Every structure is written in structure tokens, then in C-alpha cells.
Amino acid sequence: MAENCNHDCSSCGEACSSRKSESLIKEPHKLSKIRKVIAVVSGKGGVGKSMTSALLACASQKAGYNTAIMDADITGPSIPKMLGIHERAMGSEAGILPVRSDGGMQVMSMNVLLNHEDDPVVWRGSLISGTVLQFWTDVVWTDVDYMFIDMPPGTGDVPLTIFQSVPLDGIVIVTTPQDLVGMIVKKAVNMAGMMNIPILGIVENMSYITCPDCGRKISVFGESQVDAIALEHGITNVVKVPIDRSLTEAADSGKIETFDHNYYEAFFNRIDEQLKNRK
Ligand code: ADP
Numbered sequence: 034m035a036e037n038c039n040h041d042c043s044s045c046g047e048a049c050s051s052r053k054s055e056s057l058i059k060e061p062h063k064l065s066k067i068r069k070v071i072a073v074v075s076g077k078g079g080v081g082k083s084m085t086s087a088l089l090a091c092a093s094q095k096a097g098y099n100t101a102i103m104d105a106d107i108t109g110p111s112i113p114k115m116l117g118i119h120e121r122a123m124g125s126e127a128g129i130l131p132v133r134s135d136g137g138m139q140v141m142s143m144n145v146l147l148n149h150e151d152d153p154v155v156w157r158g159s160l161i162s163g164t165v166l167q168f169w170t171d172v173v174w175t176d177v178d179y180m181f182i183d184m185p186p187g188t189g190d191v192p193l194t195i196f197q198s199v200p201l202d203g204i205v206i207v208t209t210p211q212d213l214v215g216m217i218v219k220k221a222v223n224m225a226g227m228m229n230i231p232i233l234g235i236v237e238n239m240s241y242i243t244c245p246d247c248g249r250k251i252s253v254f255g256e257s258q259v260d261a262i263a264l265e266h267g268i269t270n271v272v273k274v275p276i277d278r279s280l281t282e283a284a285d286s287g288k289i290e291t292f293d294h295n296y297y298e299a300f301f302n303r304i305d306e307q308l309k310n311r312k
Contacts, residue, residue, distance in 0.1 A: 062171060072204045076217030080239070082183060086112065087102065100138045102138060103168050106185045113145055115283075117286075118140060121145055210259075231307075280292065
């Protein structure tokens with residue numbers, strides 16, 4: 034049991050013996066069917082976590098799986114914009130219905146609930162966590178093979194709520210080379226360990242640029258350390274994604290689904306294999 038335990042497990046991430054007897058996992062909506070759930074996490078904002086969530090989801094959809102994205106980044110939602118979604122979510126008697134992307138992915142995000150997509154969300158943490166939980170419990174997700182959750186950065190209230198309340202099959206960690214990568218990855222690994230959630234892979238985003246003249250890879254932020262760090266933690270699935278201006282352009286213009294070079298296909302296939310082998 035944690036020092037200073039106040040017996041309120043919802044405010045604590047400690048994996049102690051008293052927690053084991055009490056599962057905080059919440060049931061999804063009774064009409065939802067969701068087979069696999071993967072959370073995409075990062076130590077801080079701006080490293081490309083939403084980009085990774087979107088491209089991983091696209092890779093999953095392309096592999097023939099019914100795919101969904103839950104955008105849990107309530108105060109900085111960017112998934113709808115990347116997918117060119119501007120419509121609002123509809124409700125039915127049964128619950129809230131996710132919006133569909135052009136490619137058929139189901140998406141729920143704060144931005145499809147607001148009256149105007151550029152309205153800010155100025156809410157306290159508890160309200161934000163409650164909303165994210167409702168994305169799980171009150172949204173009717175139809176026949177989803179893979180759901181990707183775009184988490185807010187860090188290890189605050191919302192990540193903790195999701196880790197405790199949603200039955201995650203694993204997490205994907207996103208870092209950048211200058212992102213104090215060792216420490217950030219260690220924090221994520223430790224958090225996942227405390228919650229008993231497997232790490233399915235590490236993304237080193239903005240890893241390099243490719244010289245447009247000679248094709249040489251240039252490590253803008255110094256040599257990559259991600260392989261050594263992954264090895265240290267026994268993580269075998271690693272992808273290094275370059276800084277690619279056409280990716281930014283595709284995201285900014287809402288065309289990420291039709292972006293023709295998805296860096297994440299092999300990475301997703303290795304996740305799929307890991308999860309199949311686990312059964
Ligand atoms: P986060 O979710 O971690 O805050 P985003 O996914 O929103 O980060 O990415 C931040 C910005 O960087 C966005 O404008 C996005 O289009 C851009 N970006 C992310 N990854 C890449 C990349 N590999 N190459 C070029 N631009 C990228």
C-alpha cells in the first residue's frame with residue numbers, strides 16, 4: 034500500500050495489493066463492440082502524438098480492420114482536422130454516435146461536440162477526465178477491431194483515468210530525439226508497468242530529414258538513441274519517422290487518410306502480430 038494511502042484509488046496510480054481487489058475498469062456502452070484498444074502516449078506536447086495516432090489508425094484501416102480513434106486530448110484536439118472532419122457528432126436515443134471519416138473510421142473528439150470547432154475548452158481537470166470517460170461509456174462504437182486513443186501528453190489526470198478505466202491492450206510511446214528521450218521513455222515504461230499494461234512499440238518522430246538532393250539521412254537533433262533505449266526496456270518494435278513537410282501539409286489540409294507514404298504500416302503490422310500472439 035502507498036505511503037499516505039487515503040483509500041481513494043481514483044486519485045492514485047499505485048499498483049498495491051488493495052487495488053488488485055478492486056477493478057476500476059468501466060464497461061463501454063452496451064451497444065459498443067470494441068476488440069482492441071491501444072493508447073498513444075507522449076511525455077510532452079508537440080512531438081507528433083496525434084500524427085502518430087492518425088497514421089497508425091490509417092494503417093490499421095488499410096490492413097482491413099474496422100478502426101476508431103478516440104481523441105482524448107480534450108483541450109488540444111487535432112484528430113478531426115487531420116482527417117478533414119468538420120461535421121458535428123449526432124446523438125441517438127441509444128447514445129452519442131461517432132463521426133465517420135471519408136475512409137470509414139469512427140472518430141470521437143471534443144471538436145465534433147463543440148458548437149464551433151475553434152471554441153476553446155477552458156475546463157477543470159475533473160470535468161475533462163469525466164468527458165473522456167464518457168467517450169468510452171456513452172459513445173456507441175460499432176464493431177471496432179482497433180481503437181486508438183490519442184492521449185493528452187504527460188502523466189496527469191486524464192491519462193491516469195484512461196489507464197484505470199479502459200481495458201487497454203497496450204500503449205505506443207511517441208518521442209523525438211531531443212525529447213530527453215531516456216527519461217521520458219522511462220517514465221512511460223514505469224507508468225505502464227504500474228498499471229500492468231504492455232508497451233507495443235516506440236516511435237521516434239522527427240528522427241531525421243532526407244536531403245532532397247543526395248537522399249542522405251541527416252539527424253537534425255543528433256544521433257538517435259531510441260534503439261538502445263528500446264533494447265534496455267525489452268521493446269523490439271521501433272519506428273523512426275522523418276520530418277516530412279508533406280506530412281504536415283497533409284495533416285493541415287485534412288488529407289492524412291490519403292497520404293500515400295504511411296511510415297507506420299510495418300510498425301502497425303508488428304503490433305498486430307504481438308496482439309495475435311498473445312491470445
Ligand atoms: P502532439 O499531438 O504530440 O502535440 P502533433 O501530432 O499535433 O503533436 O504534431 C505537432 C505538429 O507537428 C503538427 O503540425 C504536425 O502536423 C507536425 N508533425 C508531426 N510529426 C511530423 C513529421 N514527422 N513531419 C512533419 N511534421 C510533423
